[in-house]
């Protein structure tokens with residue numbers, strides 16, 4: 001294995017690497033550094049999450065920057081401002097001993113004037129998000145005519161976020177002679193599209209198997225009813241008192257809701273998503289990186305590529321449909337050769353998705369049981385005992401009071417005293433778990449199962465039309481999860497084929513339960529949108545004969561997807577996280 005010295009990096013960079021603490025180059029660095037130092041050929045580099053891709057492009061690019069010129073020579077594009085800041089910070093560490101070399105992060109939500117001033121002073125390397133980079137080019141403040149290296153980091157996510165036009169615009173302002181580098185953990189259709197559109201005859205370098213997740217991550221899944229997902233999340237958090245985790249949710253709204261509920265229940269959590277201001281996002285990331293926050297609830301976009309040390313758990317609050325998303329999520333743990341745990345909380349019909357992930361990732365997932373109340377209580381108690389044992393006593397401060405305190409407890413035996421002290425901390429936990437149920441569910445056949453097919457063939461299914469679709473962040477899995485979580489939907493209803501289109505959905509339901517499902521769906525809300533459902537009678541969506549939102553008799557009108565809304569009659573709906581405050 002080659003050392004950093006043997007790879008041909010400059011002494012000032014080697015000194016910086018030594019100070020950072022990198023001992024040997026990672027597998028992808030072994031391959032990309034010599035290529036980039038010796039060739040101008042475009043490069044696609046694929047390596048698993050957490051394998052050191054930032055240094056794999058950063059070190060060789062920095063090594064070749066002409067620090068005698070103040071012109072911008074390298075542009076790194078990435079999808080989010082957190083990532084831009086992170087990459088710029090990493091580059092600053094690599095350039096610590098390189099004189100006159102400036103790295104500037106540019107991203108939206110922060111003062112453009114400050115960024116323009118810094119650009120006027122000159123920065124050889126600019127790391128930015130596409131929108132802000134376009135803005136700076138249009139204002140003629142960011143000049144790209146001397147760019148030699150363009151790096152596209154998390155390029156697929158940039159396309160997913162709709163930055164295609166921005167990328168076209170930016171790259172059309174860079175010289176043809178530039179070297180374009182694309183770094184990704186996954187080889188997706190988007191990555192291919194980018195290489196076709198923006199790269200010429202790229203060399204492909206990969207380390208490890210394509211699309212493979214981080215090596216040392218163990219994968220687990222829990223099967224629970226949709227309405228119990230939040231309770232399961234709390235139990236997972238409670239049985240891991242030292243958790244330092246990321247919880248991934250589907251939408252900004254869900255991210256905010258779960259985070260709010262966790263905070264209300266006494267957990268040390270906060271959220272990261274695109275509706276927060278720059279200042280809020282910076283504050284959250286700052287607290288999380290310093291470990292002042294134990295749980296970060298995040299959207300996929302906001303947390304893409306984040307490198308936070310020693311994340312213990314990645315929790316998928318729902319299982320994503322595509323492999324790329326799962327790989328990027330689970331890759332927030334198990335970084336730089338460390339171990340990590342990735343968990344998915346899934347519905348009874350989602351097991352087939354786990355099987356698919358197992359196949360493509362080449363890793364097996366272990367089915368785990370949501371811990372029972374007794375186990376959680378024991379774990380919490382023992383963790384408390386450990387904390388008490390390791391707490392340092394400030395004898396000097398304590399001294400004036402101890403005699404008095406001891407006198408107060410004179411009548412209590414040692415055992416009673418312990419019980420009382422522990423109860424101060426634990427009565428709420430014990431109360432919360434007193435009547436708790438087993439949350440575990442057995443796997444049920446997925447919607448494409450043989451049984452489903454057979455029943456469909458037997459003609460037991462009716463087709464429904466729903467006015468929600470992909471643009472409401474819906475897919476078949478989330479639809480089933482949501483419906484199964486509605487209180488008025490009894491267990492055991494079979495669903496057949498589900499066809500989610502952009503703005504509407506067809507779904508099959510057992511004929512004898514058609515009305516139950518229509519009643520439950522009509523008037524309910526999915527992700528803020530009022531749902532209308534009706535039987536599909538041949539030839540396309542049927543025109544509604546009811547005013548929008550008017551419900552069938554006997555159904556639950558106006559109830560929302562989650563979160564303590566009340567049904568008519570005043571009875572509280574099962575609130576995710578019901579059971580009272582934990583602390």
Ligand SMILES: Nc1ncnc2c1ncn2[C@@H]1O[C@H](COP(=O)(O)OP(=O)(O)OP(=O)(O)O)[C@@H](O)[C@H]1O
Pocket residue numbers: 021022023024025026029047048049050051052053054055184185304305306307331332335336
């Ligand atoms: N040669 C090395 N030796 C030890 N640690 C390293 C080395 N190179 C990088 N690292 C560390 O590994 C971690 C992951 O690196 P980085 O963030 O570049 O991963 P990545 O491959 O870009 O991951 P992702 O695909 O998730 O964005 C960082 O904390 C980084 O400091």
